[in-house]
Amino acid sequence: MTNILAVDDSASMRQMVSFTLKGAGYSVVEAVDGVDALNKAKSEKFDCVVTDVNMPNKDGIALIKDLRTLPDYKFTPLLMLTTESGMDKKQQGKEAGATGWIVKPFNPDQLLKTIKKVIG
């Protein structure tokens, strides 16, 4: 089963993402910030990581940068959830190694479409 790590410090967003993905038949693990996510990613292999950008402890961009240094996540799709409409965050995300992004606000269908896109 496809295993996805959903990272967001906001419980409601995290639940929404997790619920949507579980409903579509993915297995989902939740993490509350970058540090939590990194630990979970090290202990278990995920096929895709969906992360919020603005988070305490370790933000999404730093998380992506760190994940890319792990051999297991060299080519794994890493998606950012971002409200930034400017290019700034996306650019930073890309430089860190993000595969792509989903712009908030998004609805469950958009999320699923994007996830399907990267993991087929």
Next chain:
Amino acid sequence: MTENIEAIDDENVENITKTANSVQFLSFTLGNEEYGVDILKVQEIRSWEPVSRIPNVPAYEKGVVNLRGSIVPIIDLRERFGLGHVEYSPLTVVVILQANFEDRSCVMGVVVDAVSNVINVDKSTIQNSPDFGARVSTEFINGLTSVDNKMIMLLDVDKLLTLEEIYENEDNPLQAIS
């Protein structure tokens, strides 16, 4: 459909009306007397085990025990009714009762000599105005019934378990002033 109707014979009809009009009581003995409590108020029956004494309360309030993590008081009904004290033995029985007051419910145990039976009492056979002389304060008694010619006093659990407050907990440091 018709078959079903025919199948209910006279005896069955009688049974049905009996349960609709009857109440079940747990009967127990205190000395020579027999009492009953509404079975729906009975939570469980246990054997006597040592209690932790509560200081400065009436002697019939024997103390408290731990009932699955709740602190439950144990009342000696003999002493409560002024029937004298007997030594407890491993055969002494504690009936755990649940009482409901206006806004809360509480659980207490009552010590009785022995539990005798579960009895079906037809509501119509319950007599309303008991006359006991001085033995038992009539306020606890709901009514009387008799089974096999033996009188059973039916207790009002809610009233039975209402303990009087024995002191005022209001302490006003300013009362001394004026």
Next chain:
Amino acid sequence: MSIDMAQFHQVFFEESFEGLDTMESGLLDLNTGDVDVDEINMIFRAAHSIKGGSGTFGFTAVSDFTHVMETLLDEMRDGRRLVTQSAVDALLGSVDCLRAMLTAIQDEQAVDTQNVAEHKKVLEVELTRGADSSPVASQESATSEQVSDPVAITAHEANVEGWNISFSPHPNMLKTGNDPVRMFRELAELGELTSTADFLGVPDIHNLEPEECAISWKLHLKGNTAEQDIEEIFSWVEDECDFAIQKIQSTVQSVSPVAETTDSTTTVQPDEQTSKEDKETTAEATKPVASKKPVKDKKETAKPANKSSGSIRVDTTKIDTLINMVGELVITQSMLSLVGEHFEINKLDQLKTGLSQLERHTRELQESVMNIRMLPISFVFSRFPRLVHDLSSKLGKKIELKLVGENTEVDKTVVELLSDPLVHLVRNSLDHGIEMPEDRIAAGKPETGTVILEAYHRGGNIVIEVVDDGKGLNKDKLRAKAIEKGLIDEDAILTDKQTYELIFMPGFSTAEKLTDVSGRGVGMDVVRRNIQSLGGNIEIISELGKGSTISIHLPLTLAILDGQSISVGDERYIVPLGSIIESININEDMVNRIAGKGETFRLRDEFLPIVRMHDIFHVESAKATKLTDGLVVVVEGQGVKCGLFVDDLLGQQQVVIKSLEANYRRVEGISGATILGDGSVALILDIPGLVRLANQ
């Protein structure tokens, strides 16, 4: 797939209110001049989360409003804007506004749009004021112009036969997790796709880097596909590839004049991208927002009362403890079932050990579950910085609030009921206690007054103190007033303590004139009654010109208590460890007996009453009846000190306080009960109650 978003609303509201509290306390800290980047970041993050959530869950008004706040905060965060008092005030105001909006939405009430508009206006004024080049304003107008653009593009893409796409990934594209095959798969969904791979760039086998992409492709996509859709597929990788699309026009000429502009190869240039990017995201952002407006479904009408649904936030370490215990419980259970499956008499010891383990685990589990109800007092304290901030500016006073012991835990019910009395007390301190700045200077005090809110555990109680360094209570005034009001006799003899406590009498108010801050006739008597109804008490000490301290003592109804077991005859009692000062052996020389007043003993320079436990509790089995045979435990509770005469001290242990009143009633001298390791019940002593008993 349709998902009912309403199921996430409750969580969203909860975390948003929490976020607002975070913003508020953060903003109040900024206010005191402490410009800390981390602090601003935290505030920004909270606003950002609310914006993201509200957008996603369809609360457009909230996300629009938060957007303006966020813009302001973003500029502060980046150092493009100074943290000014007016900006902080505007943000604080909007926190309130946002709270009101969310509350209204949660309760399915109409949002006060006028209020929202006013606050938005204040924020916008603030935005235009600070930024010199005002990049925000221009950006905003630009955004609104662009919104219609993407729609226009899709509108006249009528007669396209297909597209030629050339796609040459940069070597590092794979390292962002973008797989060309994935993009081709998506393209294939848009129309019939044919592709030709170009291996020219692939180096020979010795120089081959397996993790790099060296192939490029020429793709042909048949059909009337919008250019935008194709670009979107490549949008994540536009910096990691060379990418060009060329339209294959049909013979029928487009009528639309705009079509001509697209009638050429569009090579996406980096500088062009920025604006395009903006366009796309703006479009994406506005679209769902618009469509969601009518969706605001009425599903939740049946549960308006859910707001205060008795839910509780629990520290995760407490949950972890629980989980650990359940784990142990499961192990014990499986051990027991193994023993039970093939039971032989020689396994009896194993069975006994298992059962006692089971008992212990169950008990611990129960204790931990009860511990979940314990909340830090910060739940109450957290509202005070704002209250003090607002009130002090209203009163024209300078006041600093210090919070101490915010992590002191107390039962949830106590937390909830404590809030109102404390507000009253703090207001009183601000209003009547702390003097105006000029008066303080004249009195030789620092201009800024200090109010301290402190909580700590003491002897099975939680003590909360409101301390101010204001003008203190004037005993003579209090006395005169009480006489005037007929509360005491003219010749009444009062100790200092009794004099101060006059303020708790019904109908007593010290304020010379009523203010809208605290004095409304209902006063300290109500506060005291509320505290007493929680089973606590309240005391005040004061020094004229120096300040006042009000202490609230409350029982921790369900708390875990450090206890000292003592024995009196066969009976065991628990004394709260915190109330024990020392235990001593005494001899007759130390004892004074006063006729009718009982015994006292001398401890250093104090005379303390002796409370003989066996006497006041009528313990017939007591071993020690002569003072030399037992021990005196010196205890203190709520300002009362005494020596408890007991047989012996037993062990110390943590106990869970259980209510005696749940099934029974209050008993003088007893504050509760607990269950000991052997399952029996021990009573917990209430020191002031014992002293009262002894005095009877």
